[in-house]
Amino acid sequence: MLQNYFKIAVRSIWKHWLFSVINIFGLASGLMVCFLAIAHIKGALDYDNFHPNRSRIYRIVTDIVTKENNKAAFATSPLPLAESLKRDYEFVENSARVVRTYGQVEGNGKQLDFLTFAVDGSFFGLFGYPVASGQIPGEGGTAVISEKTAEKLFGKKNPIGQVLTQEGIGSSVITGVMKNTNVRSHLLYDILFILPKEKISRFAGGKDWQEFSTGYTYVLLKPKISASQLEQVLSAISRRENAKIQLENIKEYSFRAQSLASISPSTEELTNGTYEPPLSGLMAEMGVGLVTLLMAAFNYINLTLARSMSRAREVGIRKTSGALRWQILGQFVAESVILSLLALALAYVMLELVTPMAFVQQWLIGGVVWDLKLWAAFVCFSVVAGLLAGLIPARVLSKFQPAEVLRSQNGLKVIRGISLRKTLIVVQFSISMIAMIALVTMMRQQQYMATGEYGFRSKNVLNIPLGNIPYERLAGEITNLAGVEHVSGISEPFGHHGSTERIKLKRDDSDPVMAFTFDIAPDFIKTLNLSLVSGKDLPKGTASADLILINEEAVRKFNLGGSGDAVGKALWLNDSTEVQIAGVVKDFRFTSFNWKIMPLILRQQTGGVRYMQVAVADGSETTVQAEVKNAWTKLKPYESYEGKWFDDFLYERHAHMEDIRFMALLLGISFSIACLGLLGMVTYSTQTRIKEVGIRKVMGAEVAQIIWLLSRDFVKLLTIAAAIALPLGYMAGYAFLISFAYHVSIGFETLGLCFGVLLVLGGLIISTRTYKAATDNPVKALGNE
Incomplete structure (x- = not known):
């Protein structure tokens, strides 16, 4: 039976190849966007999984209650807490403090800005960041740097033994260079300064139990110790310190343990948070992918229902021959799954094309391990998407009654005579146009910031970094x-x-x-x-x-x-x-x-x-x-010259072209899916009205009249989509612009452009197909039954 389902499905896909191509491309585009989101989610779940003792490491979080009874959570905690836990409780194997430092770092005659932290020497006893050269420092007054930082400061020179200086830290000797790996961690750094315990305790009020916003506290529990034991100790310490609290706006605070594995993705908004992705952002990305996939599923449903009468006759004949409803249902679902698997192959090709994009690497899939589990998730997701996309048409078509469909020519209707497939076209183009208005607004704003009038001269002005000159x-x-x-x-x-x-x-x-x-x-x-x-x-x-x-x-x-x-x-x-x-x-x-x-x-x-x-x-x-x-x-004969024109500096800083290119890709996919869906609908509509067109031509109808007759319903649909999308798109664009003190306006130059693009694309699709039908020989149309 399954073999027969497969053969019939393949024959149907091949027979209606145009509709099949439209469906495969649409599903592949939606799957590709979903795959990027899935890969990013997997990467978020893989944060810090390279540390040997990941399951035993905890970060201490501080919860505060203000005197107005407002609550807030800090990723930081008082610096004395780490020493207290290590000294007073045997089940704590090790502890470390991490403090963000600021200011330029001087080294090799250069002064540059880096992401820097001061840490205890015990930091490397907890975490397993891989070393490229040198060794892990064991005492204060030393530092480790990343390979990228070593290249920026020292070029090809060996950085081991060189001295770095930062205000508030003093001089530190480099003992190790850490690998530039793609592994993901909630703690990102360019330079780690290892300070003696006494110095880090004095750092930024480090001895004060009431200063909880300065640094991060991490503890490593001994094997077989549960987190509940740590929680009990933290509660006792909180009660002890709350009795001494004398903060102006804070009524009380408490500590709790956050396992390293649960830091990413972040399920709550922590003040002074680190670099883990928030769960809300991941869900938003997945939402974009699902909306794109939903539009492709709309196409499948739309085109399948558009061919409902020809498929309905097929259903009627098969039911008359004794086929059961579940067998017909399985046939249509099998066609959908085969299409989704073909779309999976195309989605893989598309994924390979977008993977090198800088935006995709930086924000989505950089450092993600593409293992068997991820590919299995892609395949399962594709099959489920195919099943869901084919379920609605399958249920509708499989319940047709043979006597009704063999004599009736009525189409499928939903609420008060509105055609379901017309509704789906309106939804598709509305979504695409809203996205287009938002993207054009972003592009105009970034262009405005990159080339706008700042009030100072930027043209023909050279910016030259001095270094130590x-x-x-x-x-x-x-x-x-x-x-x-x-x-x-x-x-x-x-x-x-x-x-x-x-x-x-x-x-x-x-x-x-x-x-x-x-x-x-x-x-x-x-x-x-x-x-x-x-x-x-x-x-x-x-x-x-x-x-x-x-x-x-x-x-x-x-x-x-x-x-x-x-x-x-x-x-x-x-x-x-x-x-x-x-x-x-x-x-x-x-x-x-x-x-x-x-x-x-x-x-x-x-x-x-x-x-x-x-x-x-x-x-x-x-x-x-x-x-x-x-x-x-x-x-400076051994240093590279990095002078840049001021207007180029402003353009590169504010244009964000890589981000725009990726968003434009998503918009292009969205419009492609909508336009291909419209093409399929117009093609089918003209094919089913060939005899009508032939009769009208014989009766003297002009080509222009026939074109308008065939296209007016679709023009109305585009107009309705525009009427829905223009106000919603304006609101989406304004929501982006509201964060800028100086921004562009959303007027005719934006809304008119987007509306014009919609009409041009839709008009070209509609007119090319209807013109062909209107100019065909009526004799062929009337002779074709």
Whole structure:
């Protein structure tokens, strides 16, 4: 019987090859997106599975209750907790603390930003990160780095034995380099500084039991010790420390153990969380895949029901010959499963094509182990998808009564005469158009941020990372080059988030204002064409040491009156340095477009300058770039030159082209499925009306009249889909834009474009098929029974 089902299914698929291709492509596209989501989910479940003692490692989480009875959970805990657990309880085999550190790391004459942590020496007794070279450090004052970090700092030089320095950490000798593996971990790092116990205990209030937001605590239990024993101890410690608690806004806190295996995916939102993917994000990804697959299933249902009358006659004849309903049901389900298996093969090919994409590697499948379990999940998912897609048409067609279907020409109807297949077409194009409006909005916003007007000069300005080259030395080599208009520098290029400091009008003020501060070099205002609205530019030399420039927003935040009134007034930086306002610059967008314009302070200190900025005259770009590179190479012959035009820097930072390409791929799949479904429906509709078209042509109907007759119902469906999608798409786009302080608008340029694309695609599909039917020879149509 199964063999007969297979033979009939193959013959049916081959006979209606166009509909089969449409169904296979649609199902394969949906399966491919679902496979990416499934692989990501598997990767999330595999986090930290490479540690030898994974089942015995726990992270201590802190739950707090505020005096307003609000609850929150922190992934961090007090630093003394780790020592207390290891010292006082025999069932704890080991413990370690992990503290996030900040600030640039200096090594090999370079100053760069890295993801850094300070850890106990016992850290490597808990975790099993693989070593590429060197050895695991056993004492404080040492560090381990990743292979990528070693390459950035030392190039091909052996980093073992080299010294790294970070503010607050001091000097650390590199003893080991960790492998760049694809294994996934909730703890990501570039550099781990190993500190002595005494030093890490003093780190950021580390001796204070009431400071629970500084570092992470991990414990390794002895074999055969249950988590309940640890929980009992944590409850006792919580009660003991709550009796001493004297925090201003905290009523009480408690500790609980979180097993390493349960950290990823994250099922709750933890303050100071690490790098594990949230469960909600994984479900959203799976939702996108299921919606895509659902659209493909719509096509299958739609096309199968569209051919309902021809299949209904088949059902009638088979029932008349004695076939039972479950046998007919099995036949149609078998066809669906065979199609899904063919779609699985095509989905594999499509998966191989999208796997190299940077977005896919970084955010979805990087580090995922493609083992037999994952492939088995893909196959099972494909079969289940085929069964579910074929179940509805199979049930509908298998319950037709022979007498009714052999004499009746009525189609399938649902609520109040609305055709089910027409409803599915509307749903498909509505989903596709909503996605298109959202994607176009994202693309326009990112293009706006990449090429928008920031208020400072970015065209023909070179950004050159200095490394350990003194600013004055490189500036002396470049200033007099032909084509160079101005030379200056800054601690961090505009368009980035920058760093903030607490600023006060008076040293003893209790309410400081957070302001963005940048160290700059002389001629900065001229180099970036900034506008002074009052006061004067900073003078060159030591006379500028205690002078600053602020923006108009800082004048408002500090309540300094007008811009002219602010000149000459004093401010305190971080409670330690008094400076005087020399001038006020016109407001401009110096950070990301996510934020409104914030208070800005520019202080002339070449010691803090990390990037040189060179303003170049029009027409001299190529020459100056080459000469600047030569000057750099003379000073640093063994380092690569990384100078970049400022407008290119802004474009690369904000365009996110890899993300856009992947989203465009999803949109293309969505529209392809919808358009192929429409093509199949129009093709079938014209085929079933061939005799009608022939009669109308014989009676004198024109080609245009016949085209409109055949296509008007489909045009109505596209119009209905647009009417549904336009407001929903606007809401989806606005939900994305609301997080930006400065953003594009969603108007006719977006909605009109998307509506036009919908009409053009739909119109081409409808018109090409209906024109062919309208221009065919009516004699052939009338002679074909």
